[in-house]
Amino acid sequence: MVKTIHLHQRDSEPYHDPVSYRQLVGRLLYLTNTRPDITFVVQQLTQFMANPTVMHHKAMTRVLRYIKGTPGQGLLYPTTSTIQIKGFSESDWETCPDTRKSILGYCMFLGDSLVSWKSKKQNSVSRSSSEAEYRALAIASCEIQWLTYLLTDFQILYKQHALLYHDNNSARHITANAVFHERTKHVEIDRHVIRERLHNKLLHLLPISTSAQIADMLTKPLEPIVFNQLLSKLGVINIPSPS
The missing domain is CATH 3.30.420.10 (Ribonuclease H-like superfamily/Ribonuclease H)
Structure with a gap:
């Protein structure tokens, strides 16, 4: 998310196709089961499923671009983890x-x-x-x-x-x-x-x-540098997709 933008109910005119907005947000909800990096922004987008606006759709499009650019990104579970x-x-x-x-x-x-x-x-x-x-x-x-x-x-x-x-x-x-x-x-x-x-x-x-x-990173938008630093601490890695 853009750090300076705070989504709310009347931030712009209504989006012309609310059904497609709801369908895409529903798919993103499933993706949060393996992608903690989008959990906060998806939580924000779900707040406006009843009456989405153009600004909400732009925020969702930004998420889709991020996912498209990181197809090999996900959680790594090392075999050496302790029971703590x-x-x-x-x-x-x-x-x-x-x-x-x-x-x-x-x-x-x-x-x-x-x-x-x-x-x-x-x-x-x-x-x-x-x-x-x-x-x-x-x-x-x-x-x-x-x-x-x-x-x-x-x-x-x-x-x-x-x-x-x-x-x-x-x-x-x-x-x-x-x-x-x-x-x-x-x-x-x-x-x-x-x-x-x-x-x-x-x-x-x-x-x-x-x-x-x-x-x-689960409570607010962050600058890209801070976001990526915290992302690595979550155990999220980006495995390059095969050519």
Whole structure:
């Protein structure tokens, strides 16, 4: 996506063929199962399937050009990966111009292999960036819990603490602080969710710099250089197609 463009409901005139727009977005949704690099932009395009505009169609055309230029790109799963869950959680506050809701993103690794990722608009409006980041942490911790259950179902012995990386100091401090105060009353439920998992030693919550936050590409448009740097950390490689 173009970093400076924020798609919204009335950014241009209606697109003349909304049916074809919906069909193409539906196909792109299936592609996100193997292409995490387009997850955020497809999440954005799905917001406007009822009444797409010309600007939305241009954004989708840009995605199609990107896919056409990278036919051999996909996830690489190395055989040397260890049984260690590592997660990255991020949120972009008030991203949606229409609803002012925030976008959350997370990506989960089993060793060095990306196994789960999501870009999603939060269900409610957050009153602060700390609240948005904290809700993203809670949802990421739920995904970690589910992955541990999945490993158990596969009869894979897993006793290590999962590692969850987050770059917002305020959200991490709220998690560690056992005292409720005015700015955290409205996030009490999410606070209990993440604190319970920390107390049960399911995961460790660790700081990370914003420049190294892989989940950043699941919450906002990025410059090409930053996008490609984070893409390599996701384990996405581009195998040249045979001539």
